[in-house]
Each structure stands twice: as structure tokens, then as C-alpha cells.
Amino acid sequence: MFRSIIIVFALIGAMSCSNKDNPTPPFVIPDNINGPILEIMVTPVNITTPDKGSLLISMNNVNYKVEFDAVAQAQSNATLSFVSDTIIRDESRAIGNLGVDVVAYNPVGPNEVTIRLTNGNVIFGRFDGNTSFGGTFGQALISTWKTTGDPAKPNQKAKTDISNFVNLYKDSDGPGPTVTPIYLLVQVSKQ
Numbered sequence: 309m310f311r312s313i314i315i316v317f318a319l320i321g322a323m324s325c326s327n328k329d330n331p332t333p334p335f336v337i338p339d340n341i342n343g344p345i346l347e348i349m350v351t352p353v354n355i356t357t358p359d360k361g362s363l364l365i366s367m368n369n370v371n372y373k374v375e376f377d378a379v380a381q382a383q384s385n386a387t388l389s390f391v392s393d394t395i396i397r398d399e400s401r402a403i404g405n406l407g408v409d410v411v412a413y414n415p416v417g418p419n420e421v422t423i424r425l426t427n428g429n430v431i432f433g434r435f436d437g438n439t440s441f442g443g444t445f446g447q448a449l450i451s452t453w454k455t456t457g458d459p460a461k462p463n464q465k466a467k468t469d470i471s472n473f474v475n476l477y478k479d480s481d482g483p484g485p486t487v488t489p490i491y492l493l494v495q496v497s498k499q
Contacts, residue, residue: 337496341374343367345421345433349412350443355469358476358490361443363421364499365433371499374423374431376492384426384491389478391420393471395441401460403440411450412442413462423494431496441470 343366350361362375376388400413415437423431435441453466462470476482480490 335498337372337498338367339429340431341365341367341372341496342430342432343434344436345439346371347412347440348421348442350473352443352445352473355445355449355473356476356482358473358480363433365431373497373499374494375497376423376494378490379493381491383493386423386425386492386494387477387489388421388423388492389489390474391422392417393475394467395419395470395474396462396467400462402462403442406442408447409450410442410444411453412440414438414440416441423492425494431494 346364346366348361348363351359352361353359357378359378360376362373365372365374376386394417396413397415397417399415400417402411403414404412406412416435416439419435421431421433421435425431449469453462453469455461455463472482477490479487481488
């Protein structure tokens with residue numbers, strides 16, 4: 309019996325030593341990511357000035373966090389665009405208790421997001437029934453987005469404001485004369 313215990317401990321020790329000799333290689337982020345978007349959260353300067361944000365996208369049972377920050381074109385490595393400016397729909401409702409300055413909505417309308425990196429890589433995501441869209445928009449603005457009698461339901465002002473906001477990513481001056489995207493610095497990590 310004592311010999312069996314010693315043999316078992318010797319085998320465990322040998323296995324742990326062999327694991328140290330062959331460490332697990334670091335996870336490599338794929339060049340191109342394509343899958344459903346779980347959530348998008350933005351932190352704009354204000355409703356007419358995008359700034360920071362992130363999205364969570366899934367591919368092959370792995371979740372990736374894509375963080376983006378508005379920067380000057382010289383520091384940029386990507387641009388982002390939505391295929392449609394329709395985000396909020398009649399069924400959308402505010403979800404969670406995120407604090408007075410933050411709101412997120414689910415479900416959102418069908419949509420696609422494309423992030424084109426300057427190195428040629430692409431992140432392509434689709435909205436589905438699980439996708440939420442939200443951000444830190446501030447208590448004063450969020451209070452104007454609530455439907456009387458159903459505060460979780462976004463009103464037409466919310467739909468219009470968010471629609472105009474997402475359009476800014478592909479055309480930073482909105483209805484102005486030029487069509488210049490918001491330039492972004494993008495980082496991707498595995499979640």
C-alpha cells in the first residue's frame with residue numbers, strides 16, 4: 309500500500325514537471341472576426357460626439373472584446389460603420405440597473421457592424437435577439453428618452469437621437485457638407 313502511494317505521488321510529480329516544460333501557447337486573436345454581437349456600450353463626449361466604446365462579439369464559442377476610442381486620423385487603426393441607423397425599435401426596453409447615467413436597450417433592430425482595420429483585417433458583427441445597445445449618455449438626456457407611463461420603453465426622441473449618433477461613426481459631421489468617418493484606435497482581446 310505504501311509503495312502504491314509513493315508511485316502515485318511520483319507520477320503526479322512527473323506530470324506537473326512535464327507541464328512546466330510544455331507551457332500552453334498564448335491565445336492568438338484571429339485576423340478576421342465574424343459573428344453575433346452580444347453587446348455594444350459607448351461612452352460619448354455627448355450625443356453628437358462619439359468617444360470611447362466597446363463591443364462583445366462571439367466567434368467559434370469564443371468571446372472577443374473590441375475596445376475602440378476616437379482619435380485623430382494619424383493615431384487611428386480602424387473605422388466603424390453600422391449598416392443601418394435603426395437601433396431602437398418598438399419592442400426595445402431599457403434593461404438592467406446600470407445607474408442614472410447609463411442605459412442599455414434590448415432587443416434592438418437587425419443590424420450589422422463592420423470595423424475595418426488599416427492592416428486589412430475586418431471585424432464583422434451582426435445584431436440578433438440577444439444583442440443589447442447602450443451607453444453612458446447622462447441622466448439629463450436619458451430622462452428625455454422615457455415613455456410616459458412606461459419608463460423602460462424608449463420614445464421617438466430616443467430612437468432619433470441614437471439613430472443620429474450611430475450615423476456619426478461613418479460621417480462625423482452628420483448633415484454637414486463632408487463625409488469623414490470617426491477615426492478609431494481599436495484593441496481586441498479574448499474574454
